[in-house]
Amino acid sequence: xxxxxxxxxxxxxxxxxxxxxxxxxxxxxxxxxxxxxxxxxxxxxxxxxxxxxxxxxxxxxxxxxxxxxxxxxxxxxxxxxxxxxxxxxxxxxxxxxxxxxxxxxxxxxxxxxxxxxxxxxxxxxxxxxxxxxxxxxxxxxxxxxxxxxxxxxxxxxxxxxxxxxxxxxxxxxxxxxxxxxxxxxxxxxxxxxxxxxxxxxxxxxxxxxxxxxxxxxxxxxxxxxxxxxxxxxxxxxxxxxxxxxxxxxxxxxxxxxxxxxxxxxxxxxxxxxxxxxxxxxxxxxxxxxxxxxxxxxxxxxxxxxxxxxxxxxxxxxxxxxxxxxxxxxxxxxxxxxxxxxxxxxxxxxxxxxxxxxxxxxxxxxxxxxxxxxxxxxxxxxxxxxxxxxxxxxxxxxxxxxxxxxxxxxxxxxxxxxxxxxxxxxxxxxxxxxxxxxxxxxxxxxxxxxxxxxxxxxxxxxxxxxxxxxxxxxxxxxxxxxxxxxxxxxxxxxxxxxxxxxxxxxxxxxxxxxxxxxxxxxxxxxxxxxxxxx
Amino acid sequence: xxxxxxxxxxxxxxxxxxxxxxxxxxxxxxxxxxxxxxxxxxxxxxxxxxxxxxxxxxxxxxxxxxxxxxxxxxxxxxxxxxxxxxxxxxxxxxxxxxxxxxxxxxxxxxxxxxxxxxxxxxxxxxxxxxxxxxxxxxxxxxxxxxxxxxxxxxxxxxxxxxxxxxxxxxxxxxxxxxxxxxxxxxxxxxxxxxxxxxxxxxxxxxxxxxxxxxxxxxxxxxxxxxxxxxxxxxxxxxxxxxxxxxxxxxxxxxxxxxxxxxxxxxxxxxxxxxxxxxxxxxxxxxxxxxxxxxxxxxxxxxxxxxxxxxxxxxxxxxxxxxxxxxxxxxxxxxxxxxxxxxxxxxxxxxxxxxxxxxxxxxx
Numbered sequence: 001x002x003x004x005x006x007x008x009x010x011x012x013x014x015x016x017x018x019x020x021x022x023x024x025x026x027x028x029x030x031x032x033x034x035x036x037x038x039x040x041x042x043x044x045x046x047x048x049x050x051x052x053x054x055x056x057x058x059x060x061x062x063x064x065x066x067x068x069x070x071x072x073x074x075x076x077x078x079x080x081x082x083x084x085x086x087x088x089x090x091x092x093x094x095x096x097x098x099x100x101x102x103x104x105x106x107x108x109x110x111x112x113x114x115x116x117x118x119x120x121x122x123x124x125x126x127x128x129x130x131x132x133x134x135x136x137x138x139x140x141x142x143x144x145x146x147x148x149x150x151x152x153x154x155x156x157x158x159x160x161x162x163x164x165x166x167x168x169x170x171x172x173x174x175x176x177x178x179x180x181x182x183x184x185x186x187x188x189x190x191x192x193x194x195x196x197x198x199x200x201x202x203x204x205x206x207x208x209x210x211x212x213x214x215x216x217x218x219x220x221x222x223x224x225x226x227x228x229x230x231x232x233x234x235x236x237x238x239x240x241x242x243x244x245x246x247x248x249x250x251x252x253x254x255x256x257x258x259x260x261x262x263x264x265x266x267x268x269x270x271x272x273x274x275x276x277x278x279x280x281x282x283x284x285x286x287x288x289x290x291x292x293x294x295x296x297x298x299x300x301x302x303x304x305x306x307x308x309x310x311x312x313x314x315x316x317x318x319x320x321x322x323x324x325x326x327x328x329x330x331x332x333x334x335x336x337x338x339x340x341x342x343x344x345x346x347x348x349x350x351x352x353x354x355x356x357x358x359x360x361x362x363x364x365x366x367x368x369x370x371x372x373x374x375x376x377x378x379x380x381x382x383x384x385x386x387x388x389x390x391x392x393x394x395x396x397x398x399x400x401x402x403x404x405x406x407x408x409x410x411x412x413x414x415x416x417x418x419x420x421x422x423x424x425x426x427x428x429x430x431x432x433x434x435x436x437x438x439x440x441x442x443x444x445x446x447x448x449x450x451x452x453x454x455x456x457x458x459x460x461x462x463x464x465x466x467x468x469x470x471x472x473x474x475x476x477x478x479x480x481x482x483x484x485x486x487x488x489x490x491x492x493x494x495x496x497x498x499x500x501x502x503x504x505x506x507x508x509x510x511x512x513x514x515x516x517x518x519x520x521x522x523x524x525x526x527x528x529x530x531x532x533x
Numbered sequence: 534x535x536x537x538x539x540x541x542x543x544x545x546x547x548x549x550x551x552x553x554x555x556x557x558x559x560x561x562x563x564x565x566x567x568x569x570x571x572x573x574x575x576x577x578x579x580x581x582x583x584x585x586x587x588x589x590x591x592x593x594x595x596x597x598x599x600x601x602x603x604x605x606x607x608x609x610x611x612x613x614x615x616x617x618x619x620x621x622x623x624x625x626x627x628x629x630x631x632x633x634x635x636x637x638x639x640x641x642x643x644x645x646x647x648x649x650x651x652x653x654x655x656x657x658x659x660x661x662x663x664x665x666x667x668x669x670x671x672x673x674x675x676x677x678x679x680x681x682x683x684x685x686x687x688x689x690x691x692x693x694x695x696x697x698x699x700x701x702x703x704x705x706x707x708x709x710x711x712x713x714x715x716x717x718x719x720x721x722x723x724x725x726x727x728x729x730x731x732x733x734x735x736x737x738x739x740x741x742x743x744x745x746x747x748x749x750x751x752x753x754x755x756x757x758x759x760x761x762x763x764x765x766x767x768x769x770x771x772x773x774x775x776x777x778x779x780x781x782x783x784x785x786x787x788x789x790x791x792x793x794x795x796x797x798x799x800x801x802x803x804x805x806x807x808x809x810x811x812x813x814x815x816x817x818x819x820x821x822x823x824x825x826x827x828x829x830x831x832x833x834x835x836x837x838x839x840x841x842x843x844x845x846x847x848x849x850x851x852x853x854x855x856x857x858x859x860x861x862x863x864x865x866x867x868x869x870x871x872x873x874x875x876x877x878x879x880x881x882x883x884x885x886x887x888x889x890x891x892x893x894x895x896x
Binding site for chain 1 (some may be wrong): 753754755756758761762765766768769770771772773774776
């Protein structure tokens with residue numbers, strides 16, 4: 001990937017100044033052949049809220065897990081007040097004063113607030129003393145909690161307060177917050193910000209992980225920006241614009257759009273019309289008035305940071321979630337909102353979900369059985385309810401040959417394939433059906449470069465044969481490479497699609513962070529920020 | 534130091550067959566120690582438990598007669614358990630099936646003329662009644678999200694008390710000196726014996742055919758594929774367009790129907806009338822059988838025979854060696870635990886990894 005050095009990024013490495021409270025130097029973390037963190041340096045000082053910025057997959061979570069003792073780095077060291085420390089487990093991190101507030105809560109729904117807190121406390125802290133300390137924290141930090149309420153009756157913000165209280169009871173010197181506002185209402189977020197400011201004023205350090213640029217600009221005076229596992233910049237977010245932060249996050253080098261001749265665009269084949277769906281769960285996103293259209297021969301890219309409604313949008317398109325209004329989803333003109341996934345497949349649609357193992361494929365079942373999984377409704381793979389196992393094996397073999405799927409044994413379990421090979425199988429299974437409409441979520445997520453190129457080429461070729469293709473991806477390089485036009489999904493709303501050739505990754509990055517619009521003309525960034533919220 | 538279980542990338546078919554066999558050997562060895570502790574020679578006990586029952590014609594028939602209902606019920610339960618649905622109430626469905634089919638037998642008592650339809654009608658009534666009874670927990674789960682484990686289990690007691698009431702009230706034999714039992718069924722309402730003068734009846738054929746049918750359905754039909762996918766990957770099942778609700782109703786109907794059929798087979802075969810107790814806990818033992826057979830119908834057939842063998846052997850040990858019946862139950866539980874334990878080792882490597890509570894600054 002071509003990346004130009006960002007002008008405001010100082011060279012990474014220990015900086016002069018007082019000894020930081022915590023430091024991480026030269027952190028490398030590899031998972032097999034994949035490098036999640038590649039020589040990351042980070043210094044956190046007492047009394048600061050330090051932002052860790054980056055897209056999903058940039059390596060933020062990995063770094064944070066290393067600091068909290070959940071992962072051991074392949075290379076590199078962590079220091080505490082200048083001394084090198086080992087963090088083999090979270091217990092060790094807690095002893096050094098590191099606390100963490102997770103994005104996803106780990107609470108027992110049917111226990112009370114006090115019981116949930118007592119669960120993680122040392123045994124010698126008795127019920128009465130604990131209740132007193134919870135009450136005192138509540139007064140000190142504005143963390144109001146009713147100790148006897150059962151957790152199932154609490155809102156997301158109240159649940160988060162329990163997690164924060166759990167963390168503060170251990171009197172941490174460093175608090176790591178992972179996307180703390182992702183489940184909060186704007187009002188709840190305000191309460192959180194006030195409390196974070198108070199913690200900072202007490203001289204604690206806070207590591208604030210987020211991709212919401214406005215929050216970061218408001219709270220933090222130092223930020224470290226990760227992209228592709230490397231530190232690409234360090235700055236004072238309050239001196240930056242949302243636009244420049246977005247540019248650092250997504251990479252500023254604009255690739256030339258190649259590989260895609262403007263094909264003949266036919267009639268509209270896939271349409272969403274003001275699709276609105278309530279959030280299916282606490283950590284899910286509601287979709288609001290999502291409207292889009294994809295014509296034959298066209299590839300529409302949906303950019304956005306994970307958790308902004310991609311999974312919900314995919315489920316609404318595939319029919320795994322039915323729309324309340326049948327007309328809100330149309331395939332080749334037919335209203336399919338009320339139809340299930342197989343009815344949509346019979347109309348010529350095909351779907352590739354994000355998760356290979358367990359959604360697109362059943363990992364413990366063989367490849368031929370996995371060929372059956374999505375193709376039995378449309379391919380001649382059953383007769384009178386009996387499986388035609390020979391035909392299923394033939395189909396699997398055709399997919400394997402056409403997409404060069406590497407595997408061990410004649411018909412192995414899907415779960416034994418590498419990520420890239422299983423993804424090629426899953427994509428190939430759908431493309432060999434010659435669908436008129438293909439919806440594909442994160443087509444090359446965690447896939448090696450060769451497999452990714454193979455998949456992208458197959459998608460482009462399918463569109464050239466007249467199919468309408470919707471690609472949901474967090475990878476901007478990918479979208480600029482294959483999509484004819486791009487729209488951004490942020491917090492359940494979709495921006496207007498703009499031709500890929502007429503926008504820039506900065507403009508898209510701003511929209512992904514919830515600010516700005518996609519037109520390429522320079523625009524006052526601070527205005528864009530206020531207009532978004 | 535701690536122990537980590539690392540999944541094996543490929544399951545070895547040899548280990549899959551070897552692991553239950555080794556578990557059985559280990560259970561016999563541990564059982565031998567228990568027997569010795571009770572002051573009985575383990576060698577004698579082994580012969581009484583596992584050799585004598587296999588060497589006499591009458592006891593072989595008894596084993597088959599006990600194994601048949603177990604295999605039939607467990608085969609039905611395998612559909613439920615494969616789909617991660619927990620029907621614990623097969624005992625109740627067995628009782629209701631026996632009651633409904635037996636009621637046909639009582640109602641046709643003394644009927645003349647063409648009677649060939651009676652036995653099939655009893656079998657069908659028993660199957661449908663068992664399936665219908667299993668629909669109660671299934672519908673409650675699908676409609677209201679009620680835990681099927683609790684409802685199916687509690688409905689067992691309802692079924693048992695219903696049978697008790699019926700044989701003391703409406704279905705009591707008027708000429709039976711007030712004993713709580715129905716009239717004895719006519720020959721047309723009894724399952725035929727397979728051999729003249731012996732106890733083996735056609736129920737064992739029914740059970741065997743059910744196992745064969747279930748094997749084919751699970752491996753070769755779209756419905757069997759659906760059951761397997763729902764159990765293995767629920768999200769992938771929804772991606773395949775399979776409906777949770779429909780499948781829940783279907784597998785409960787199958788397992789309830791199989792248990793009901795087993796109930797009427799027992800009533801129309803071995804017992805020949807309705808009485809307050811028609812099952813020595815077949816519906817519960819079948820849960821063990823289903824898991825011992827690893828939820829595959831052929832495995833269930835073998836497991837049913839093993840459990841029947843230890844039960845008949847246990848009765849012999851009670852008489853000949855004065856060993857308690859509880860020992861047999863303990864052995865069956867031990868066997869289940871060991872088979873499930875051995876399964877873990879067939880699926881995972883065990884690895885010792887360093888690490889534990891440490892983490893002080895090192896410099």
